[in-house]
Amino acid sequence: MRPLRPVPDEPPALHERAIDNLRFIRETMESATSFTAVSGLGEISMGVIALGAAALAARQPNVERWLAVWIGAAVLAFVSCALLVARKARTAHLPLLAGPGRKAVLSFAPPIITGALLTAILSRAGTVEAIPGLWLLLYGTGVITGGAFSVRVLPVMGFCFMLLGALALVAPGEWQNPLMALGFGGLHLGFGAVIARRYGG
Amino acid sequence: MAKGRALARATETGLHGVAGGVPDAGTPDLDRLIHERIRLGIVSALAVNDSLTFNDLKRLLRTTDGNLSVHARKLEDAGYLTCAKSFDGRIPRTEYRISPTGRDALERYLDHMEALIHATRRR
Numbered sequence: 344m345r346p347l348r349p350v351p352d353e354p355p356a357l358h359e360r361a362i363d364n365l366r367f368i369r370e371t372m373e374s375a376t377s378f379t380a381v382s383g384l385g386e387i388s389m390g391v392i393a394l395g396a397a398a399l400a401a402r403q404p405n406v407e408r409w410l411a412v413w414i415g416a417a418v419l420a421f422v423s424c425a426l427l428v429a430r431k432a433r434t435a436h437l438p439l440l441a442g443p444g445r446k447a448v449l450s451f452a453p454p455i456i457t458g459a460l461l462t463a464i465l466s467r468a469g470t471v472e473a474i475p476g477l478w479l480l481l482y483g484t485g486v487i488t489g490g491a492f493s494v495r496v497l498p499v500m501g502f503c504f505m506l507l508g509a510l511a512l513v514a515p516g517e518w519q520n521p522l523m524a525l526g527f528g529g530l531h532l533g534f535g536a537v538i539a540r541r542y543g544g
Numbered sequence: 545m546a547k548g549r550a551l552a553r554a555t556e557t558g559l560h561g562v563a564g565g566v567p568d569a570g571t572p573d574l575d576r577l578i579h580e581r582i583r584l585g586i587v588s589a590l591a592v593n594d595s596l597t598f599n600d601l602k603r604l605l606r607t608t609d610g611n612l613s614v615h616a617r618k619l620e621d622a623g624y625l626t627c628a629k630s631f632d633g634r635i636p637r638t639e640y641r642i643s644p645t646g647r648d649a650l651e652r653y654l655d656h657m658e659a660l661i662h663a664t665r666r667r
Contacts, residue, residue, distance in 0.1 A: 358664035375589035
């Protein structure tokens with residue numbers, strides 16, 4: 344005897360539905376949360392390193408050494424900030440490279456990689472005057488795009504960096520080091536303090 | 545910190561199961577109120593945020609005003625959410641927060657799902 348209607352497929356097993364429900368909860372939580380592990384103390388550490396670098400760079404006899412000081416400071420600041428962000432994420436039980444954290448990193452990275460490549464090209468060509476403005480502009484771009492997945496104050500900081508970058512591109516040579524100090528030092532210190540106070544460290 | 549733990553728990557243990565009871569999905573233990581997808585989404589999103597506005601939730605859950613409003617009202621009536629209405633200039637603003645009762649309900653629901661997975665894998 345042939346059934347009048349085809350036998351429906353078996354409903355999903357209970358444990359499959361439970362897994363699906365847990366996956367839905369996890370994905371909703373990930374998309375609902377900002378990447379709040381951004382560390383105000385990390386920003387402050389970057390600001391302090393940048394102010395030290397500005398003082399040291401101002402004493403350099405030539406532009407190559409000036410550039411080397413700032414590149415060294417950038418690497419040191421990155422490591423310092425990354426360690427403090429990882430510590431905050433661990434303390435707050437927040438996933439570092441899942442959900443919003445991953446999106447923030449993936450959005451922040453392209454302008455920074457572009458800046459590194461352009462720095463290499465411009466310094467090889469001997470046209471380093473544009474580098475401070477370029478760094479401030481591209482860093483600001485990265486902070487705005489990455490900050491879209493993080494705390495609300497970050498895109499504001501990114502916009503301030505972009506304004507300083509635009510100013511640096513048209514400002515005379517003697518302004519470049521103070522503008523770098525104001526951006527990478529001052530903005531990091533100021534916004535870092537706000538983030539540390541509002542978002543728990 | 546509680547919101548961080550909630551997300552960490554859903555992320556780390558969500559698909560592996562933990563030790564616990566052996567409930568049946570058909571038992572009255574299952575909280576039908578948050579079992580529905582939109583309501584589960586509302587509670588989950590609020591568990592990792594201090595508060596979310598009506599528009600935040602609508603965008604996040606990709607649902608309509610009417611649908612969200614009905615489900616949020618059910619959760620509010622059950623005491624799982626608190627709702628505060630105010631004005632942002634001339635624009636009305638509705639802000640939701642999860643209550644301790646709602647957070648407990650989500651924890652129990654997570655326990656239930658995890659125990660279900662655990663029980664099935666032991667068979």
